[in-house]
Amino acid sequence: MRVSEQTREQIMAVLRRMTDAMGRKDIESLVSLTDPEFRAFGTGADEKAIGREAYRRHLERDFAQAETVALDLSDVHIGAEGTVAWVMADMTYRFVVDGIGETRDVRMTAVLRGTGHAWVFTQAHYSFPAGGQEEGRSYPTN
Template sequence: MKADKKTEAEIRAVLERMAEAYENKDVDAVMSCYAPDPDVVSIGTGKDEKYIGPEQLRRAYERDFTQSESVAMTFDWLSVSTAAAGNVAWLASDITIHVQVSGKHLTLSGRLTGVVENRGGNWLLVQGHFSLPAAEQPEGQSFPEQ
């Protein structure tokens, strides 16, 4: 079911806090948005970007920050749904990432899906999946053209 406005605002605040920490390259602040569980999962856009547990996730963000001169993320559209119990929610979002790598500025249009859990009044990411739409797939087509 669709999350109520209060829940959606709380989850949006977590994502905005994560985006600010990402832009500031503050790995500790980014990690504070995730559950500290050994089975927390994040999947990125690269073939090697599957991270399980806080240590792998921390190394992933450190890699992002090391490989970029600057980076920023915005959440352009957000949909949040909750379970009947109300302490678990899932989200889908369009994101835009602005990054400077080797002196070149890139703008990446992507997506984030995730699961968050409310623990002691704080929403924390327990699963996240970042993706980039296939550039070679025309609108209206189900598969990329070769």
């Protein structure tokens, strides 16, 4: 569905606030961007958050383990209808843990809800592309 320029700019502003808050490790700002019933899957086997408080605990754990984090989005696609919007983007996630810097390519999908005053995340899913899966192949091989 084609998205108005106004809606696109509003959603992009929320995404920028999210990436900025991640770089500051600002838990309160990140939680404020979510619906009370927010749900998310992270990349770890145990990373499933249902509700704001679960998301807060997830962020506290992440930020306690990393000296720095930085997140950049690219190839952002936005769709919307009424007060619901969806996002698909590539992410570059950079972090330093135990003094060692790493960069990971991650994928993100998210659903946002317009409240009349702001757009908030209602759902998010982060994943790594399958390792061992060659380009052009539908299934990973060992």
